[in-house]
Amino acid sequence: MTRHSLTNWQAVMAEVERRIYTREWKPGQSIPNEADLAIEFGCARVTVNRALQTLASNGLLDRRRKAGTRVALHPISKATLQIPLIRKEIEASKKVYRYHLKLQQIEAAPDWVNARFGLAKDVLLFHVIALHTADNKPYVIEDRWINCIALAEVLSMRFDSISANEWLLQSIPYTHGDIVFRALNASIEQAELLDTKENKALFEIERTTWDHDTALTTVRLVFHAGYQMNTAL
Amino acid sequence: MTRHSLTNWQAVMAEVERRIYTREWKPGQSIPNEADLAIEFGCARVTVNRALQTLASNGLLDRRRKAGTRVALHPISKATLQIPLIRKEIEASKKVYRYHLKLQQIEAAPDWVNARFGLAKDVLLFHVIALHTADNKPYVIEDRWINCIALAEVLSMRFDSISANEWLLQSIPYTHGDIVFRALNASIEQAELLDTKENKALFEIERTTWDHDTALTTVRLVFHAGYQMNTAL
């Protein structure tokens, strides 16, 4: 991919990668320490350090103080998922994005939401259901619950022109989140919204975001039939 | 999570994160340059650089030479997926891992495989189907095709005691890979192997690994009903 001139530490990284890849350094084997490599490559130790740290964070090396650096035995592959705004994702594929609000009200939440939020059973939460379309075809259903105790601002919002997805991401800072991916059989309602048949296998992403120990919002994104999520290794 | 004493650059990072999170520095806004921050924090510029680079790689900052550093407008969330060996994944949940070879033969590949490999239609490829179980319950079907032109070693392998998954990962180096996640309705055969019903929504991961421009192997992993993939944000 990158057709640029390599910086020094990238060159060191590339050379180390090459030695691992060609099995000059085999899985499980110790490689020379940073100081020796710095001498061999004729650079500062920090430069070697940066290269090896990067490789270690990619899972290609195991590093321990005193024990030294070894080629990883089980290269735990790491894939990085980009999770963009739905609107951006659709616009990136050069399709026309549209947004349709289906429901916005305050109501008691179902069990799975209360479980996620760690709230009592009959707390009222802000509930939004919306459909995002690409070129006027259903793309994803956004079924969102918002903790309006922690986020009182939401009570005055109308999500008919801006999606809750977008408003939250731009306006509400969070400290961390968790994500679950799963497959589910379409309910009758989901099938109707997504223009497919009941029981069709659909891809779902469930995301909850937190401000420290307080859950702010949880959303289930149910994608149209045939949706695929891609990434590189 | 981390209850350790922070290193200096981590402290700087934490402070910058705090300012972003508390909106002292708002989305889109420029923050002071590295030199000024180094003075303010009483540390070397490199230390600030490391902190800001880390935040930028997490998507929280946008950095451009001359233009300076700004708080990201659209915090593109990045989630890192760990893709371990199936055996490790099962053992990590303290269940008993077992492996059952269902098929191993050389045959002409279906279209989707030829498409991935960029090969002619009637090339013969190495085909393996296996079931991985956790506590004797079906966990995932591994349906794998191996490019035995590029990987002649595979012709002498018997995958009845070691899985192709494991052998390939430990023995065959690759330069990169791509991954697709999707949902599918169980076929009759899949339902039977996974002890569920036809048309049940199942989670599938399709992974292809490459040595430069040569596809080495492609695999479809179809998980048991109810499987979820988790990650943090």
Added chain:
DNA sequence: TAGTGGTCTAGACCACAGA
């Protein structure tokens, strides 16, 4: 062209964990 981030260096000290 000038300001900003990106990288590099030599040297230093520290923290951890193996022997």
Added chain:
DNA sequence: CTGTGGTCTAGACCACTAA
């Protein structure tokens, strides 16, 4: 105790790009 990686510093030069 000692070898190794982890981090920090001050200073320098380079590379990109907005003005």
